[in-house]
Amino acid sequence: SQQGEEDPQALSIQEGENATMNCSYKTSINNLQWYRQNSGRGLVHLILIRSNEREKHSGRLRVTLDTSKKSSSLLITASRAADTASYFCATDAYNQGGKLIFGQGTELSVKP
């Protein structure tokens, strides 16, 4: 079952601009994770934010989590053409046996 919904579904920006992707989910979570996937390839883990955290940074990535609104956002600053990929949020929910449920994803295109 899918839990997360992401918007936008597709985002096209110029190199150097910031990209913001949003994710909403439905149940209580242990943590929320963001992944990147290049076309036809496996997943790369980007960042994990726990339910008791509100913001986390990693390099050019900034993730926020609002458990009251059941939503998260991923911000990529100073985007590069190499950031072109699909980005997914995934939730590790309570009482779900440790399985990750993925959002619909955002397809990001960064034009040089």
Place this chain on the structure above:
Amino acid sequence: GAVVSQHPSWVICKSGTSVKIECRSLDFQATTMFWYRQFPKQSLMLMATSNEGSKATYEQGVEKDKFLINHASLTLSTLTVTSAHPEDSSFYICSARSDYGYTFGSGTRLTVV
């Protein structure tokens, strides 16, 4: 860090045949592995949770007789697509949970002709 090896990376098979996909945890023991399916331009859909030494737990709508999962050891889980048909063509990805978090295989592109 934890590494999960998935093979084959791609396979083409004839309709009606069966295909086995392997997922191995290389440097850690995985009591639980997860199998996902991904259609083009779509997200990952969880198919089943594979538990070492016991039966897999399938998500609603996933045919357990169609997608056979075996987790006979702490480092190997296999997914067999039985009597494959063109509509089974998809990208299949496994994942294992370790002390480092979730690690994903590189995926298997299955094309049924």
